Amino acid sequence: MPEEPRRQARGQRRMVQLLDAAAVVFAEAGYAKATTNAIARQAGVSPGTLYQFYANKEALAEALAERYRSELAAAHQKAFDPGTAQLPLPELVDRMIRPMVEVNLENPGFKALFGSGDLPDKLTAPTRALQRAVTGRVAEVLAARYPELPTDRLETTAAVATQIFAALLGTIVTTPATHRERWITELNQALVGYLTPLDQRV
Amino acid sequence: MPEEPRRQARGQRRMVQLLDAAAVVFAEAGYAKATTNAIARQAGVSPGTLYQFYANKEALAEALAERYRSELAAAHQKAFDPGTAQLPLPELVDRMIRPMVEVNLENPGFKALFGSGDLPDKLTAPTRALQRAVTGRVAEVLAARYPELPTDRLETTAAVATQIFAALLGTIVTTPATHRERWITELNQALVGYLTPLDQRV
DNA sequence: GACAAACACGAGTAAATGCTCGTATTTTTC
């Protein structure tokens, strides 16, 4: 087993650069059709160099997914002070949705890793990790709002909400900015509609 | 432009056979990773024979999508007598959902064409046609139930409902039959929740 | 400044894959 070399400053910059390039190419072509050579070209670097830092395409995807995960976590942290969970449902949902949409707009390629269902087996692992991270966050918020809800019910609800979100995310980000708000509203209504029964049971 | 040969009985059987095989392979591997050679093998036929009937992989996908579209139409026709549109919302939604889930369970590969978002450009055409067909049907039902709803609002709602459906379809069909009903219920609640506000405006 | 480790290059390789083509068999047509 070859051990990781001690990265020097230049190398660390390259790694970031390559991740940026991967994001662009994944966004343009989708994961399956994205070629490692194209990613290297986009980064202004030779294929050999790419492989000096990432063992293969999957490792690249994994690293990118990890980046998104942490950006998402940061965005959510920022949008959530304690007490948010007790807001009226439409506002709570809005606070969950906005940061994710924004992370998405800022990071082309997110959708390519998060959304699609037809990815080769290799990618399912990093993708599922991302999905789980999001679902987990949703579950936390739901747990804060509905403390007496049984765990399994909580998880089901979080999973469904996340999937609804993922489904509409594509439409939202590909829509021209002028009409974007409308679809966000629609997503909000869908989620509020789904969650309202829980509110009334309390 | 080479014209289509007059198919004889044997040829027509082969075409069905190949479509069946394609459905199986698409279901197992997803569209992108499915190889035409594997489809031919699955059909017990040589690659050359496959191409005697379908010009390329895309044509195969198109034909399969068309098959699904007609099966879906038939299933819906059967589930819909006039008056259904005035049923209580949960029942209406149930009547829309069931046949589609069933078509899906009977036709592995449907999801591979309908669900995923990351397909190569070539496939977007047949996929979108399928999506549009489903959305169109949903729009018809909504139009019957909410006659005074403006057209664009109708279409937006139908599109969102269809996407929610598509998102949860994957989970529903991959879940073991024992727990399937639970996810169907969840999908039902999501859609009912989304549509309820429309009901109350009347 | 010398030595090693990390970085960089890019032509090239092996494997995969959509698809072709020459040829042979079966079915239809007359």
Added chain:
DNA sequence: GAAAAATACGAGCATTTACTCGTGTTTGTC
């Protein structure tokens, strides 16, 4: 039953693509 059209085969071609490797350059360490 003979010519034509349709069906069938499967080896293999052309292309794509993830990845390698030999070689040269830059950076860090002593």
